[in-house]
Amino acid sequence: MTQLALVIDLNVCVGCHACVTSCKEWNTSGWAGPMADEEPYGKDPSGTFFNRVQMYEVGEFPATETVHFPKSCLHCEEPPCVPVCPTGASYKREDNGVVLVDYDKCIGCKYCSWSCPYGVRELDEYQKVMKKCTLCIDRISDETKPEAERKPACVLSCPTSARLFGDVHDPDSEVSVAIRENAGYQLMPEWGTKPANHYLPRRKTRIQIFEDELIRADNPLKKEEAVGEIIGDTIDDVAM
Amino acid sequence: MHPAFSVIFLTTLIGAAQGLFLALVTAQVYAVDGILPAQEPGFYVQGSFIALVLLALGLVAAAFHLGKLEYFITRAWRGMSQWRTSWLSRELIALPIFMGLVFLYFAAHYAGLHEPLFTIGGKLAVDATLLIGIVGAVMAFVLYISTAMIYASVRFMQEWHSPLTVFNYILFGLASGFVLAAAFAATVGSDLVGFFTGWALIFTIASAVTRGASLYRNARIEHKSNLQTAIGVRHPRIRQKSMGFMGGSFNTREFFHHASDSAYDMMRYAFIALVFVVPVILLLLDAPLLAFIAQYIGLLAERWYFFAEAKHPQNLYYQSIA
Numbered sequence: 266m267t268q269l270a271l272v273i274d275l276n277v278c279v280g281c282h283a284c285v286t287s288c289k290e291w292n293t294s295g296w297a298g299p300m301a302d303e304e305p306y307g308k309d310p311s312g313t314f315f316n317r318v319q320m321y322e323v324g325e326f327p328a329t330e331t332v333h334f335p336k337s338c339l340h341c342e343e344p345p346c347v348p349v350c351p352t353g354a355s356y357k358r359e360d361n362g363v364v365l366v367d368y369d370k371c372i373g374c375k376y377c378s379w380s381c382p383y384g385v386r387e388l389d390e391y392q393k394v395m396k397k398c399t400l401c402i403d404r405i406s407d408e409t410k411p412e413a414e415r416k417p418a419c420v421l422s423c424p425t426s427a428r429l430f431g432d433v434h435d436p437d438s439e440v441s442v443a444i445r446e447n448a449g450y451q452l453m454p455e456w457g458t459k460p461a462n463h464y465l466p467r468r469k470t471r472i473q474i475f476e477d478e479l480i481r482a483d484n485p486l487k488k489e490e491a492v493g494e495i496i497g498d499t500i501d502d503v504a505m
Numbered sequence: 506m507h508p509a510f511s512v513i514f515l516t517t518l519i520g521a522a523q524g525l526f527l528a529l530v531t532a533q534v535y536a537v538d539g540i541l542p543a544q545e546p547g548f549y550v551q552g553s554f555i556a557l558v559l560l561a562l563g564l565v566a567a568a569f570h571l572g573k574l575e576y577f578i579t580r581a582w583r584g585m586s587q588w589r590t591s592w593l594s595r596e597l598i599a600l601p602i603f604m605g606l607v608f609l610y611f612a613a614h615y616a617g618l619h620e621p622l623f624t625i626g627g628k629l630a631v632d633a634t635l636l637i638g639i640v641g642a643v644m645a646f647v648l649y650i651s652t653a654m655i656y657a658s659v660r661f662m663q664e665w666h667s668p669l670t671v672f673n674y675i676l677f678g679l680a681s682g683f684v685l686a687a688a689f690a691a692t693v694g695s696d697l698v699g700f701f702t703g704w705a706l707i708f709t710i711a712s713a714v715t716r717g718a719s720l721y722r723n724a725r726i727e728h729k730s731n732l733q734t735a736i737g738v739r740h741p742r743i744r745q746k747s748m749g750f751m752g753g754s755f756n757t758r759e760f761f762h763h764a765s766d767s768a769y770d771m772m773r774y775a776f777i778a779l780v781f782v783v784p785v786i787l788l789l790l791d792a793p794l795l796a797f798i799a800q801y802i803g804l805l806a807e808r809w810y811f812f813a814e815a816k817h818p819q820n821l822y823y824q825s826i827a
Binding site: 282285304308309310311312313314317318319320321322323324325331332334336345348349350351352353354370371372373374375376378379380381382383384386387388390392393394450451452453454455456464466467 | 583
């Protein structure tokens, strides 16, 4: 069975929010209706987003690091938000594992958001239905698009390629290899929700260099040392 | 959690209505056996009418919990479809069934269907009103459990995820219902005031024990999630610098109570006084109507606190504006 998911490389993400804006642009323009904004130019702008990028400071100053942390629905393999829905509006697709909300059935009771430990469901203040990341379902399943464009908007827009998209159940997929070889992990594993999305950890890039590799023993410039100290004015000193 | 007034009123109103109905049916069952004096049919008619009014008010409050009021007509019926997995769906089924049974109970007493249908042991005469009452009583408990399990089944809210939540909902409902029954009996001059008052005291004190136990448990609760597991970075010192936006969002509105620490503490003291202490004193002073008013206001505070004290793990992601 296919389980589509994102793999987000925290070592690569620079926190530019390109995924946030491209997500909003694609999904607010689609068939499912706008993602409402309230007071977008006011003092307290608020709106529906499927994707947010947060920032965390790790460590004690001055030894601190900034972790940019993109956050969207993790498309759990055991989604706790789905069985609690009283109307059946919340569901997980059998064919590709994407967790979706049927906006025509949702009554806006918010119970699913209570049952999501990650806080990735947001009630749309205009339509008054629960919304969440669809993995751009209308885009990835659109066969009129070229294969290379059948990816979520956030993945296509990421300038550093921090976001990978694919089937985490296929052991040879790009995402599965990335998870396996780069220590991919899940968020809040303690709840047993089995998120399909994975994160790749921050890692230090270290290269081993030996002293004799830094200083070339037969460097011809070293010969100049034999000339010794320059005495008297140089040509620059006497220049008019 | 943000305490929503729709749910605060819904749960307190229907809880009291179920308790009042159970008080009426209990009195009727005891009267059949001659343990308690039989009442005029008008007693049950008026009593179940009060329960119906409270249930209807609860339903109005519930409608305000929907995203839009129009969903009550256009979509709410779908809420009954997922009863296999969702306690909310089960409540949405149990509530109208219970309301229907209370109405039938009211109508049967009003129509005077007191002809015994059969007798048990040649002594206990069972009529239509009693049959409806007993089925309704079972349904009242089904509804109590469904309502409570909506909260108790959410494992992410560790403050709620406990059998104590179910006991609290049942006992608060019974306590307020029996206090209301005592007030009603006193108002119509029935001789059941003492019976209802006695059970009202028992349920109020029992609810003080279970709610006290949950307050104790919640004050010492160890939350499963922390910032380390939330973002998957193993470092003892992590601070959020930005939650990705500067205004509010659904996540900052729905999952925080936004009250000051002192208001939060005041609410706890208020409900402890108004739900337990004041009603017990007023019941002992033979003032059941005042006791009900005090306890109902206290239960509103209790329900507010119930929501406010639940800490959702998603809040870990929403610690710092910027």
